[in-house]
Amino acid sequence: MTNELETAAAASAGGWLRWRRKQADIPPGTPCASCETPLVGTYCHVCGQLAEDFHKSFWKLGKEALESFFHLDGRLARTLPQLILRPGRLTRGYLDGKRAFQVPPLRMFLVILLLTFVVGQCALGSGATDELVRQAGTSAANSDSALAQARAEIAADETLTDDERRIAEAAVDRNWGGLVAGITAAQEANQTVQQEANNAADRENASAFETWLTTRLQAVQEEPRRFSLLLAVWAQRVVMMMLPVSALILACLFFWRREVFLFDHLIFSMHSLSFQLLLITASFLLAMGVGPVAWNLLWLSPVHLFVHMREAYASGTVATLLRMSVLFTATVAVGSMMMILWLFLAFNEMVG
Numbered sequence: 001m002t003n004e005l006e007t008a009a010a011a012s013a014g015g016w017l018r019w020r021r022k023q024a025d026i027p028p029g030t031p032c033a034s035c036e037t038p039l040v041g042t043y044c045h046v047c048g049q050l051a052e053d054f055h056k057s058f059w060k061l062g063k064e065a066l067e068s069f070f071h072l073d074g075r076l077a078r079t080l081p082q083l084i085l086r087p088g089r090l091t092r093g094y095l096d097g098k099r100a101f102q103v104p105p106l107r108m109f110l111v112i113l114l115l116t117f118v119v120g121q122c123a124l125g126s127g128a129t130d131e132l133v134r135q136a137g138t139s140a141a142n143s144d145s146a147l148a149q150a151r152a153e154i155a156a157d158e159t160l161t162d163d164e165r166r167i168a169e170a171a172v173d174r175n176w177g178g179l180v181a182g183i184t185a186a187q188e189a190n191q192t193v194q195q196e197a198n199n200a201a202d203r204e205n206a207s208a209f210e211t212w213l214t215t216r217l218q219a220v221q222e223e224p225r226r227f228s229l230l231l232a233v234w235a236q237r238v239v240m241m242m243l244p245v246s247a248l249i250l251a252c253l254f255f256w257r258r259e260v261f262l263f264d265h266l267i268f269s270m271h272s273l274s275f276q277l278l279l280i281t282a283s284f285l286l287a288m289g290v291g292p293v294a295w296n297l298l299w300l301s302p303v304h305l306f307v308h309m310r311e312a313y314a315s316g317t318v319a320t321l322l323r324m325s326v327l328f329t330a331t332v333a334v335g336s337m338m339m340i341l342w343l344f345l346a347f348n349e350m351v352g
Helices: 004-017 058-070 074-085 087-095 105-126 128-142 144-156 162-172 176-189 191-195 200-222 224-253 262-290 292-313 317-348
Strands: none
Touching: 074 087, 074 262, 087 262, 087 292, 105 224, 105 262, 200 224, 200 317, 224 262, 224 317, 262 292, 292 317
């Protein structure tokens, strides 16, 4: 099941392409074809069947299909501006029961998440991310002249062993599979010395780990495109896990507020993460046109979170800032562990 996000997002997007009839095809007072109750509106108030005459010409069916597909639900036009400009009012309104004119938070989160991954993959393919990496300080390693100079220095260094030279060259070429393979080979070369200091159980565990690691490294080297696909699939699943994690962190920050429930924190998390994903999507799109300067948009993230949290939870400025700092620290810690989990799951699935 590698397309569960696409399936869920497509099903959710269907709610935005819903066509609401203004009037029924069958006039009021006509008996319902299902229960024979006189009709008073678009739907039968007894059995719920649509008051529609399905004996239509081909052209009329085609016209209605086009109208149904291209008529966007007005809730989207009302929800997105509030999500961007008044997120606290959006969350507070949903929790207070004002939901008829809002896009459901989970539906919006799923569709925006899918949009972010699609745009991100396009940006990666266009080279915008490579430009961002070079801007971060790796331009020398990515340029041909710098690579040639680095290789020459490695070749001229007589203090390096063959294994160390292979590892250094793999690091310069950003060949991560070769780098890990070189490190593994160097560890295997020193295995004889280590085995003299280890007992039989340690040797058995080391051998099992080396077998596990070597098998998957070979799979990554043989199918790099499949590994990239697995990274994208597991990234989607890991991001989905951020919803309950974020809600639990917020529950700890507001544990004494008996009027605030876990459901409230979950709705807040959906709205907040939806905006963060929109911000990342916009940064990806702008980066393809104007370069890495577009990523300065991410500075809006803490500003939006402050406005959102203060209005949604009706808390003061100082209390909001303190909770934001705790939320940031906890998110970084949990996010780091989830990043490791993400890489491990994708790496482990290469064989299986």
